[in-house]
Amino acid sequence: MSAARFDRLLADIRACRICVDYLPLGPNPVIQASRTARLIICGQAPGLRVHQTGIPFNDPSGDRLRDWMGLDRATFYDAARISIIPMGFCYPGRDPRGGDMPPRPECAAHWHDRIFAQLPNPRLVLAIGQYAQAYHLAGRTKGSVAATVRAWAEYGPDIIPLPHPSPRxxxxxxxxxxxxxxxxxxxxxxxxxYLRDWPSQM
Ligand code: SF4
Structure with a gap:
């Protein structure tokens, strides 16, 4: 895919309204992606503050994730080096039982195979939480986030499963x-x- 076609794919995602009827605050897809980033953070879905600002992980979850990764904000938001592609691009609303609703399933079904097919290899995917792990470790999860994260060494050099960094x-x-x-x-x-060697192969 050419750079122009990749940019069009991102523009199509940012204009997406597929599940408008299910989003209490309306669509606002939040994604950071480029064809040069081999480190790809795959989380769940934007929270309210991310929806309001349009900046991924612009919240306490992001602060903890950056701490885990040893990154400052400038590096974290450098799209040339780091892509941020959650399982749902839009804020799914509050779950009456607590926390946020899960990512809308339409999102991964419609967009994820298409965008991941265009991202560079080899790559390092950080699969955060059950939804990202179910997609990126298809058939290889261990039945719980704790068990999957505990088995991190089994998944080779291209993926690290992580728990959600939320204060919850x-x-x-x-x-x-x-x-x-x-x-x-x-x-x-x-x-x-990865950052030391970028943009060469991992
Ligand atoms: S959540 Fe995904 S599929 Fe639904 S409107 Fe947003 S970008 Fe489109």
Whole structure:
């Protein structure tokens, strides 16, 4: 795909209204992507603050994710080096049971195979939470986010499963101290090596 066609695909995503009837605040697709970024952050869906600002991970979840990755905001938002492609591009609204609704399924079904087919390889995918892990580790998840993240070393050099960095997930982090002791240092080292070597092959 040419650069112009990739730009058109991004423009089509940003103009998307497929599930307008299900989005309480309307469509506002939030995505950061380029054909030069081999590090791809794949989360769940924008929260309210991300919807309001149009900036991915522009919230406390993003602060924790940047800390895990060892990145400042300028590097994190450098689209030439880092793509941010959640499972749902639009804010799905509040879940009456607490937290936000899951990402709209129409999003991955319509867009994800098309955009990931155009991204460079090899790549390093950070698969955050159950929805991103189900898509990027199709058939290879372990039945829970904790079990999948714990098995991170099985997934080879191109994908690292992560828990959601949301403040709502503090209980999970407290119950699973091995994550910050074992996985976060590996994540930081892999990200630092990628940035050091970019734009060459990983
Ligand atoms: S969530 Fe995805 S499919 Fe739905 S309107 Fe937004 S971009 Fe389109």
């Amino acid at each position: 997930n503090m209980g999970w982090l407290r119950r699973n101290p091995w994550f910050e002791a074992e996985v976060v240092p590996v994540l930081r080292a892999r990200v630092a090596a």
